Amino acid sequence: GVRPPRVRVEARSVASYLESAAGGVDLAFIDPPYDLGEVELARDLSLLAPLLADAATVVVERSSRSPEPAWPDGIEPERRRDYGETTLWWAAATGPDQPAPPSQPE
Template sequence: MSRIIAGAAGGTTLAGVPGSLTRPTTDRVKEALFSRLDAFEVISDARVLDLYAGSGSLGVESASRGAANVDLVEFAAKASEVCQRNADLINTVLRRKVVSVHRSKVESFLERAGEGTRWDLVFLDPPYPLEEDALAAVLAKLLPHLAEGAVVVVERSARTPEPSWPEGLERFADKKYGETRLWFAEPGVPAEETAGDAGE
């Protein structure tokens, strides 16, 4: 059973996805993750995207901690229904619609996103069987939609290799928690800007 750890809805119990359809982030890992994100000061007023959302617990936690708006993207029907229940719960507590649910494949959602759509904080917790090439393709589709200073968090099995980051997205930290490893990345400085700075 998962819960919201801190913020306006701290302590609230969240609905979980029945069976083994998803692999929920444990409260221990979630607490460590959000402690680090708090240190990065990226949650308050952030536009958050939770891809492969499962129950939506990461996105909902962000909303409780002050994110401006949160998009949960989940394709599986049962998981999407649970996302909606948890979104309704946090929106009721906050007395405004902060969290929206999108039943969609991640790739399709990113392809449909408007050219000016940008997110400040993005979670990707794909199924462990997802091939590394498929994850790399999703990261490439995500890149144009990252705001300046955005943080991307990828959650994978500790036994899988580091994600293949597309050019323009750079890993700056990682942390292992038992069988889980979190990878943190951020948009890099475009090469032309770096060259321009060097010439000044």
């Protein structure tokens, strides 16, 4: 039968989690605090890119006053939607040319 998805709570920084995460991410919804700097968001997106499955979707929520995220190789922006003070940016994994996930120590 179909198993329910597993959920795990990680009490650590996004960067710390992504540096040790396994790949195969189909959907990433990134909702950082609005005061998170663009450099930190770019770092997190760069760490996420090699973990994305083919055809994965990435959604980033930001303040409407924030610039478009700096998309790393492996993530291609698709659209933007504004909702008052909030902007949602949709992007997609670039597919077969996407970087391979880092190998995990055994």
